Amino acid sequence: NAGVTQTPKFRVLKTGQSMTLLCAQDMNHEYMYWYRQDPGMGLRLIHYSVGEGTTAKGEVPDGYNVSRLKKQNFLLGLESAAPSQTSVYFCASSSPDQPQHFGDGTRLSIL
Amino acid sequence: DQQVKQNSPSLSVQEGRISILNCDYTNSMFDYFLWYKKYPAEGPTFLISISSIKDKNEDGRFTVFLNKSAKHLSLHIVPSQPGDSAVYFCAAFTIQGAQKLVFGQGTRLTINP
Numbered sequence: 544n545a546g547v548t549q550t551p552k553f554r555v556l557k558t559g560q561s562m563t564l565l566c567a568q569d570m571n572h573e574y575m576y577w578y579r580q581d582p583g584m585g586l587r588l589i590h591y592s593v594g595e596g597t598t599a600k601g602e603v604p605d606g607y608n609v610s611r612l613k614k615q616n617f618l619l620g621l622e623s624a625a626p627s628q629t630s631v632y633f634c635a636s637s638s639p640d641q642p643q644h645f646g647d648g649t650r651l652s653i654l
Numbered sequence: 655d656q657q658v659k660q661n662s663p664s665l666s667v668q669e670g671r672i673s674i675l676n677c678d679y680t681n682s683m684f685d686y687f688l689w690y691k692k693y694p695a696e697g698p699t700f701l702i703s704i705s706s707i708k709d710k711n712e713d714g715r716f717t718v719f720l721n722k723s724a725k726h727l728s729l730h731i732v733p734s735q736p737g738d739s740a741v742y743f744c745a746a747f748t749i750q751g752a753q754k755l756v757f758g759q760g761t762r763l764t765i766n767p
Contacts (some may be wrong), residue, residue, distance in 0.1 A: 547677060547697070563658060576701055576752075576753075576755075578755075583663075583759060584749050584759055585658070585660075585745075585757030585759050585760055586698070586743070586745075586755070586757045587757070588756075589755055591752055591754060597763055599752075603757075607702050612712075615698065616669075633698070633766045635697075637753055639752075639753075642688060642700040642703060642753075643700070643755065644700070645690075645697030645698045645752060646697050647695065647696050647697045647701070648695075648696075648697055
């Protein structure tokens with residue numbers, strides 16, 4: 544019973560490099576979300592999706608892109624990583640009338 | 655402009671006593687409020703929620719109170735147990751569109767034996 548799985552768990556990048564974070568859920572949820580958490584702050588919404596093939600911007604979308612080609616997967620991309628994107632990234636999923644389930648996070652450091 | 659605020663970064667409580675975690679919000683359009691609990695190196699897990707049309711919701715040792723006029727909610731844990739030591743986040747959303755959660759900064763609760 545995996546729930547929400549994020550890969551990788553840790554990653555170190557150099558400024559300017561690109562990478563993709565993968566989120567997979569096995570609960571057949573319609574909605575999926577990407578958040579970032581920085582020290583002393585709560586989670587902030589980056590992008591979200593209300594269904595396969597749809598994406599929308601959240602509170603802090605700049606520097607990130609997302610894709611939801613399959614219902615169970617939600618990808619977060621950094622095209623040109625910047626030190627300000629050093630953070631812990633959390634993926635979540637939910638059905639419209641249920642609370643969000645979160646993955647265990649990806650810790651990303653950009654040097 | 656932070657719409658959801660938890661002004662206490664940390665709280666220490668004796669085992670068996672009551673823990674009270676507080677949260678304030680500014681957006682009167684929020685329809686639902688939630689509490690999430692987070693252990694280190696894990697994702698947040700849902701604890702309890704309350705609709706804006708109610709003033710209290712209870713689930714076992716956990717009770718959430720909502721005071722709409724004061725734009726304030728609180729989470730009561732009675733009795734507190736060592737396993738309750740974690741970071742607690744309050745969050746809120748409006749029902750238009752997806753559940754776009756707005757989180758507070760979190761409160762680290764430590765339960766002392």
